[in-house]
Amino acid sequence: MSASPRRRLTIAKAMSEALAHEMARDPRVLVMGEDIARLGGVFGTTQGLLARFGPERVRDTPISETAFIGAAVGLAAAGMKPVVELMFVDFFGVCMDSIYNLAAKQSYFSGGHVTCPLVLMTSVGGGYGDGGQHSQCLYATFAHLPGMKVVIPSSSHDAKGLLLAAIRDPNPVVFMYHKALQGMGWLGTIPRSITHVPEEDFVVPIGKAAVVREGDDVTLVGWGVGVHHALDSAEMLAAEGIGAEVLDLRTLAPLDRESILRSVRKTGRLVVIDDDYRSCGVAAEVIASVCETRDLVLHAAPSRVTFPDVPIPFAPEMERPLLPDAGKVVSATRAQF
Amino acid sequence: MTDVEIPAEIVDEGAEGAISVWLFRDGETVVAGDVLAEVMNEKAAAELVAPASGRLTILVQAESPVRRGQVVARID
Numbered sequence: 001m002s003a004s005p006r007r008r009l010t011i012a013k014a015m016s017e018a019l020a021h022e023m024a025r026d027p028r029v030l031v032m033g034e035d036i037a038r039l040g041g042v043f044g045t046t047q048g049l050l051a052r053f054g055p056e057r058v059r060d061t062p063i064s065e066t067a068f069i070g071a072a073v074g075l076a077a078a079g080m081k082p083v084v085e086l087m088f089v090d091f092f093g094v095c096m097d098s099i100y101n102l103a104a105k106q107s108y109f110s111g112g113h114v115t116c117p118l119v120l121m122t123s124v125g126g127g128y129g130d131g132g133q134h135s136q137c138l139y140a141t142f143a144h145l146p147g148m149k150v151v152i153p154s155s156s157h158d159a160k161g162l163l164l165a166a167i168r169d170p171n172p173v174v175f176m177y178h179k180a181l182q183g184m185g186w187l188g189t190i191p192r193s194i195t196h197v198p199e200e201d202f203v204v205p206i207g208k209a210a211v212v213r214e215g216d217d218v219t220l221v222g223w224g225v226g227v228h229h230a231l232d233s234a235e236m237l238a239a240e241g242i243g244a245e246v247l248d249l250r251t252l253a254p255l256d257r258e259s260i261l262r263s264v265r266k267t268g269r270l271v272v273i274d275d276d277y278r279s280c281g282v283a284a285e286v287i288a289s290v291c292e293t294r295d296l297v298l299h300a301a302p303s304r305v306t307f308p309d310v311p312i313p314f315a316p317e318m319e320r321p322l323l324p325d326a327g328k329v330v331s332a333t334r335a336q337f
Numbered sequence: 338m339t340d341v342e343i344p345a346e347i348v349d350e351g352a353e354g355a356i357s358v359w360l361f362r363d364g365e366t367v368v369a370g371d372v373l374a375e376v377m378n379e380k381a382a383a384e385l386v387a388p389a390s391g392r393l394t395i396l397v398q399a400e401s402p403v404r405r406g407q408v409v410a411r412i413d
Contacts, residue, residue, distance in 0.1 A: 006367070006368060007372075008361065008372065009373065185356070185357030185375075185400050186400070207380070235381050
């Protein structure tokens with residue numbers, strides 16, 4: 001037990017701890033993916049698991065997402081609880097049939113008789129010059145498809161709690177983790193994402209957003225790294241006398257519309273931060289959900305701070321200006337007053 | 338005042354490691370036994386533990402190379 005609030009873990013360590021915790025508790029849980037066993041995950045998500053649980057439950061796979069994610073969907077149908085890592089969300093294309101035609105629909109097609117307790121862990125986000133096929137977010141691509149839940153933590157505390165909730169969910173959960181928060185030195189890490197993580201068992205419920213800063217004048221909605229842009233901009237806005245409330249969605253599907261509406265009813269203004277492509281994104285869905293609520297009065301038209309509708313450039317000097325940041329959130333907010 | 342050194346068991350003699358991430362921020366109060374940082378050595382990650390309690394002053398930033406015995410922080 002750790003009563004002390006100073007057990008600081010990176011998101012990478014918190015994820016590894018959640019996996020170890022659940023593997024020890026439930027013999028049906030196993031982990032597969034590229035470089036997840038001997039290396040402990042390119043993003044550090046599976047550290048120490050091979051030594052503790054052995055190669056039968058912790059498997060390095062060939063570079064064939066089609067094969068190992070397909071295998072995982074079958075394992076889940078047969079009663080196991082596989083956690084698979086798709087190292088970069090960008091490579092979903094080769095295994096999407098297994099994900100959205102098999103895993104996502106299994107429970108519906110079988111009348112609820114066969115569930116698919118699969119967790120797909122995948123890294124998202126750019127900002128470190130890794131090119132257009134290693135830097136995408138694709139939140140909306142996954143959140144659009146019914147039958148799958150999609151979660152993304154902004155802190156190590158939520159990473160452990162959401163991953164435990166994801167593994168225990170009877171249906172497929174896509175667990176996204178943002179590279180800018182992962183705690184791997186080579187990616188840089190926003191220090192605020194490194195938080196106290198209880199050693200004991202706890203879950204962060206799927207489908208529940210959290211107010212991470214209270215304010216009365218504007219609601220800033222973010223998730224993953226966007227929460228940190230929102231918190232940075234809230235600090236800057238406070239100096240101008242604008243009280244920003246920051247809402248961390250934590251789950252993208254199902255969307256916690258109740259929490260979004262509760263906050264926007266109070267503030268009357270909305271800015272959404274989304275580092276995925278602009279059109280048809282989660283930000284658009286959040287704004288639409290607010291705008292279609294009849295009895296809700298807005299003081300200004302809502303806005304979104306997003307990545308534009310272009311493939312992500314490789315050159316850092318071209319990529320960086322396109323990404324959302326706190327300055328852009330402040331500008332978008334000011335324009336509403 | 339206590340120096341926080343890279344202990345012998347986490348970086349080999351003559352080898353170079355790197356602080357991958359500080360888990361506490363400059364100026365924060367730490368307690369002896371807190372894990373202060375993760376240190377990469379070759380391919381393994383090791384933990385740097387606070388030898389004393391007090392206010393942390395970071396002397397070597399994350400992503401910087403470190404050697405065995407090097408003072409990377411101070412606790413006052």
